[in-house]
Amino acid sequence: MMKSSRNRKRKLDATILRTATNYLLPLLLMFSLFVLLRGHYLSGGGFVGGLIASIAFVLHSFAYNTKRTLRLFSIPPLMLIPIGLVISFVSSFLPVLLGESFLTGVWFADSVAVIGSVGTALFFDIGVYLVVIGVVLTILFTISETVQ
Amino acid sequence: MLTLIFLTFVLAFAILLLKDFVQTKFVALISLLPFSIFVYFLIYLTKIKDGVTSLVYTSDWVPSLGISLDFKFDGLSVLFGLLISGIGTLVYLYAISYLRGHPLLHRFLCYLTLFMGAMLGVVTSDNLITLFVFWELTSISSFFLIGFNNEEEESRKSAMWAFSITGFGGFFLLSFAIIVGSITGTYSISELLSQSDLLKESPYYILLISFLFIAAFTKSAQFPFHFWLPGAMKAPTPVSAYLHSATMVKAGVFLIARFTPILGGEVYWNNTLLLVGGATMVFGAFHSVFRKDMKGILAYSTISALGVLMFLLGIGTKTAMYAVAVFIVAHALYKATFFLVTGIVDHALHSRDISTIRGLRHQFPILSIVVMVAALSCAGIPFTFGFIGKELIYETGLLLTNQVYAYVLTGALLFTNVFLTASGFLIGIKPFFGSFDKLKRIYHRPDLYLLVPTIVLSLLTIVFGVFPLFIYNELILSTFSALYGAVVELPLKIWHGINTSLLLSGCSIVLGTVVYVIFSKWNNSLAVMDRFNQLSPKVIISFFVEKFRQFAYRYTFMFHSSYLRSYLAVIIVFFIGLVGYKLFSDVPLRVNTTGLSAFRVYELVVFLIAVIAVIFAINTSSRLSAIAATGVVGYCICLIFVFYGAPDLGMTQFAIDTLTTVLFVLVLFKLPPFLRFSDRKLQIRDAIISISFGTLIAIITLQALVSPADKDISRFYADNAYVLAKGKNVVNVILVDFRGFDTLIETIVLSIAAMGVFSMLKYKDDEELEK
Amino acid sequence: MELLLVFLVGILYSAGIYLILRRSMVKLLLGFMMLGNGANILIFLMGELSKGKAPIIDGEESQFTDVYADPVPQALILTAIVISFGLTAFAIILLKKVHATTGTDDLDSLNVQDLDI
Incomplete structure (x- = not known):
């Protein structure tokens, strides 16, 4: 009797969490992108953005399970690390092609709303964002896989 | 000279590649190398004929530190150069036959050549640091030579002893060089000659000469560092002949001689040399006659001869310097002969025990004549070069103005010579006279390669003894002037007329013969010496080495307890002590809360x-x-x-x-x-440690807080964030733009952590799958 | 407020040191995190506290017109926080691995003396 009520409660909890997550995941991801993009003008940036996005996925994996969350990715999160590193690196190297030294900031002439000037720094930040997501998810998902 | 030494080193390593060549009979060609060096030095001998000029060749090595590859040719370096290359030539010839068929002959020749190059470097260097480098190279190459028979434990141990003792001295030579350099600002020995007063008046003079003495005494096997030399006799005999009688052990004498014009003439200098040299020569000579192993006798008599040289340098008079120059040559000639003959005997009978070997005269007539000449030279019989040396030595003692000194020192010299004479007879006469024991088997008869070097050396002994002017004009005079710093003619004579020194010479020969007779009959003499072994420096030093090892063991055990927390505790306590001390002693502590917000x-x-x-x-x-x-x-x-x-x-x-x-x-x-691991006491201890650490950090923070900080960097970033980087969130601009490189690396670090985690967990899975 | 934070730094350091002197690996890690937090606050304090003014340039301006918080310590701390996450994550996994191998989180079970090697 006790046991069944506890099970029911757990199921109920899971349902609430899952329903919430279904809405929260896209919201949080959008929020993380927002934080990432406005980072140059207001508080935010690649690190924070990446962390928020990771938390969104972690929440999802809590509500369902890791396998289900991994299905949301078309590539394993581990691959995000090299992709992010490459983006950061390429954006650092871009100025070299334009005759400037490594990591010099280069911008497009026109500003964009929210983001401000679009330049190498933004792409660099995007790279950081991806690396952070990759790192956090790799660590957490590898663990929860082995724990289960 | 640089090229020559360089070539020698190159050749040394080239020999390693010629493994098969050295087993052919053409290997004797290798002795052309020392021989050509010998000729090279002979040419220089004519160039520095008057004895005053010295030639210096300079090439830079580390100019910013004043280290250069300077080489200097004066009487002293040419004398040693000739000894090294001349005896070297003979030893090469000898060694080729002595070690014929040995599978590692190429290695042996490589070490020997390395040694020769290093030794030439020592005697010609005109830069203290260069001198030190070559000095150490001789120690290293002699380590390999002594330990050549590396399957024998004794050999390895002896090599280790020799290396530790001479390496210990080398360390002091370096310290000496650095102190001299910092006082005078130069490492050049030629330039130091003019700065002699500056060094002598320096407050570090005593320290300087003690360092120099330790270096020289260890290398030249002076008491109490002498014991490595008898041990080094484990080396193949050519090595003993070359390194441990004629050349390397004289490097210490060379060093003292080299610095006599610069640092010598002071009371401490002379007395130390007199004391140590005197103790060594008496000790060595006395010990030598108790030995039964031929190489043992030679080892101790060599120690004694080195003591004589140090002693003479300590006397430091004009005659003394002449005596040094002559005795170096005389000793090298007869002692090398002794060693080479010992090697031949060892080779022939597989024994070196003089108590059993008799009557070799019948088997090896030429050899017995050769060794007889050496023994006579050692004893100082007229018409050998040893006689001239011995006369000069006695004259040195007698010419001292202070009567007491003269008696004491001459007495010590007489004592030494008596026993040296006896030990020379023990080697040169005892094994060769009497009737040959028919039961003894002769394993090898000496071939020409073995015999010729000994004959050459003996011939020279006689030639120089009969016609001393032959060697006097160039070699002895210029050596003397390098030692004494001025040219004073003192012709070498074979016959001084009947005077006190001749009387003393005769005395030492007669008494020496008496001692010889006593000890040649006494077969058990070694046992007497063994009783004193407990007090020998070797035992004492071994004792300290062992104690130090135990100490190191305990020390390691104490600090490497393998408990992480005790490591941490030690580090933290040390940190608290150090920083706390500095903080309370040096920083004026102030608490100023006015600027702080509520x-x-x-x-x-x-x-x-x-x-x-x-x-x-x-x-x-x-x-x-x-x-x-x-x-x-x-x-x-x-x-x-x-x-x-x-x-x-x-x-x-x-x-x-x-x-x-x-x-x-x-x-x-x-x-x-959690398990409750720690007991109450430990918790309290840790609490005290951690609270004091926290308090310390808090105090430092507080101090830093009230000290004015430099805000230039922050201001720069703040002012330029928009202007230069088109960003308004300064923190983010710093991260992705101003310090973007740091961030790039940070992401790489994160990636490495992730990969570490990934591989650690996946690896485990694979392992489990295999199970 | 600075005084409070100084106290907090002291307490965090004390607690961190106390925890890393324990035998449990979990406590070691927790202590490590506390030391990190303490260090972060210490760096933060060095940049002079300024209430509520983030180092963000206002709207249309191109330079600061008002007082602002020091951005350099913030950038340092941000880096420190992220790096320490990487480190902590790695250490936690290491701990898990050790636990899986030895069955305990007692540090003494890992003893290997230098003299044993």
Whole structure:
């Protein structure tokens, strides 16, 4: 009797969490992108953005399970690390092609709303964002896989 | 000279590649190398004929440190150069036959050549640091030569002893060089000659000469460092002949001789040399006659001869310097002969025990004549070069103005010579006379390669003894002038007329013969000496080495207890002591709260929550609660960041804190609660340590807070964030633009951590799959 | 407020040191995190607290017109926080691995003396 009520409660909890997550995941991801993009003008940036996005996925994996969350990715999160590193690196190297030294900031002439000037720094930040997501998810998902 | 030494080294290593060649009979060609060097030095001998000029060749090595590859040719270096290359030539010839068929002959020749190059470097260097480098190279190459028979434990041990003792001295030579360099500003020995007064008046003079003495005494096997030399007799005989009688051990004498014009003439200088040299020569000579092993006798008589040289340098008069120059040559000639003959005997009979070997005269007539000449030269019989040396030595003693000195020193010299004469007879006469024991088997008869070097050496002994002017004009005179610093003619004579020194010479021969007769009959003499072994420096030093090893063991055991927490505790306590001391002794502590802001209630609440969480984390017995409490601390800090204008930090801290806690829980929620490991006492101790550490950090923070800080960097970033980087969030601009490179590397570090975790866990899975 | 934070630094350091002197590996890690937090606050304090003014340039301006919080310590701390996450994560996994191998989180079970090697 006790046991069944506890099970029911757990199921109920899971349902609430899952329903919430279904809405929260896209919201949080959008929020993380927002934080990432406005980072140059207001508080935010690649690190924070990446962390928020990771938390969104972690929440999802809590509500369902890791396998289900991994299905949301078309590539394993581990691959995000090299992709992010490459983006950061390429954006650092871009100025070299334009005759400037490594990591010099280069911008497009026109500003964009929210983001401000679009330049190498933004792409660099995007790279950081991806690396952070990759790192956090790799660590957490590898663990929860082995724990289960 | 640089090219020559360089070529020698190159050739040394080239020999290693000629493994098969050295086993052919053409290997004798290798002795052309020392021979051509010998000729080269002979040419220089004519160039420095008058004895005053010295030629210096300079090439830079490390000019910024004043280290250059300078080489100087004066009487002293040419004398040694000739000895090294001349005896070297003979030893090469000898060694080729002595070690014929030995599978590692190429290695042996390589070491020998290396040694020769290094030794030539020592005697010609005109730069202290270069001198030191070559000095160490001789130690290293002699290590390999002594330990050549490396399958024998004794050999290895002896090599180790020789190397540690001479290496110990080398360290002092380097210290000496550096001190001299810092006093005078130059490492050039030629330039030091003019700075002699500066060095002598320096407050470090005593220190300087003690360092120099330690270097020279260890190398030249002076008491109490002498014991490595008898041990070094484990080396193949050509090595003993070359390194341990004629050349390397004389490097110490060379060093003292080289610095006599610069540092000599002071009371401490002379008395130390007199004392140590005197003790060594008496000790060595006395010991030598008790030995039964031919090489043992030679080892101790060599120690004694080196003592004589040091002693003469200590007397430091004009005659003494002449005696040094002559005795170096005389000793090298007869002692090398002794060694080479000993090698032949050893080779022939596989024994070196003089108590059993008799009557070799019948088997090896030529050899017995050769060794007889050497023994006579050693004893100082007229018409040998040894006679001239011995006369000069006695004259040195007798010419001293102070009567007491003259008697004491001459007495010591007489004593030494008596026993040296006896030991020379023990080697040169005892094994060759009497009837040959028919039961003894002759394994090898000496071939020409073995015989010729000994014959050459003996011939020279006689030639120089009969016609001393032959060698006097160039060699002895220029050596003397290099030693004494001025040219004073003192022709060498074979016959001085009947005077006190001749009387003393005769005396030493007669008494020496008496001692010889006594000891040649006494077969058990070695046992007497063994009784004193307990007091020998070797035993004493071994004792200290062993004690030091035990100490090191205990020390390691104490500090490397293998408990992480005790390592940490030691580090932290040390840190507290060091920083605390500095803080309270040097920094004026002030508490100035005027510039600080007051806190509001909600800030106090956050603070209190953090403190409570910390205390809870320490005290709880459940892992999960401890982790949760740590998380709470993180959130409180996050709030503090938000309060004080750091929204970026607040967000990041929040996210990281959440993720860390999740991670912790994921991994650890299955673990049992904490075990109570520590007892109460330990907890209190750790609490004291940690609280004092925390207090210290808090005080430092407070001090830093009230000290004015330099805000230039912050201002630069703040002012230029928009102008240069088109960003308005300065923190983010710093991260992705101003210090973008750091961030790039940070992401790489994170990636490495992730890959570490990934591989660690996946690896485990694979392992489990295999199970 | 600075005084409170100085106290907090002291307490965090004390607690961190106390925890890393324990035998349990979990406590070691927790202590490590506390030391990190303490260090962060210490760096934060060095940049002079300024209430509520983030180092963000206002709207249309191109330079600061008002007082602002020091951005350099913030950038340092941000880096420190993220790096320490990487480190902590790695250490936690290491701990898990050790626990899986030895069955305890007692540090003494890992003893290998230098003299044993």
